[in-house]
Amino acid sequence: MDRTGHTTLAEWSAADDAAFAAAAEAFREQLDAGYYAVVSEGEGQARQVTALPADADLVILRRPIAGG
């Protein structure tokens, strides 16, 4: 999620090693930039991940939150 609404950084499938490697690289860059990665697990549940899960349908990168 970014100022454009959201940007698709990478698409991959478990069967495509090259695409997954590229996605994992993009993923790491975003974590280094301060984003947190979250996998939505249906209504009411989400899980933070620190490595790109090959089988996830969608991984969302979010900014840190803080008390205002």
Added chain:
Amino acid sequence: MAAGTLPERAGVAWREPVDARALRARGRLWTLSTAAHSVPFVATAGLLVGIEPGLAPVSALALAHAWAIPELYANRGAKVVRPQRRGDAAAERTALGLLGDLIGHEARELHARTGLVAERGRLGVWLVGEAGALLVRPGGRRVLCWCVRADDASLPSADRTAHLLLALREDETGFATVANLAFSGATWRVARRLAPGMRPALRAAARMARG
């Protein structure tokens, strides 16, 4: 840090985790604080009229103070979900699409009407806004107002809400621990101070909290 713990908690490591017990304690403290502010004015009003009925206008002023102080606190609480500045319209639409994918039909409809996302948690029913959240406790009579935001002010409105919603879903206790409490008090008092368009969301959350 334990798995499933919001990483932002590391930034407020000195804070005790805000669980149900902590929320009850905070609620009691807010009630005591409100009483400490209001009761002296009510007592003064009664005393003045008792001493001299002609002082009724002064008593009325004291009662007005007793009423106004909790209202001011509630107003501060309601402000946490005040809508923020809107950005680029295309970005707002895109962000709204992603937020819509994260929530169910009823929550989507409520968000379209009120700008708030209702989310049932273990601690109560949350109403997540762009820069804050309301937590309606089980029973629906008490609401806690939390000031919390994503650290990027350039995000579209729906994205700011989605960031908070995802963090809340990751770790509800962590979310409440990281957020700053702006008010805790009666739901009806906060409802009066919310923008009229947002009040249906609080009514819906209170119904959910009673159910």
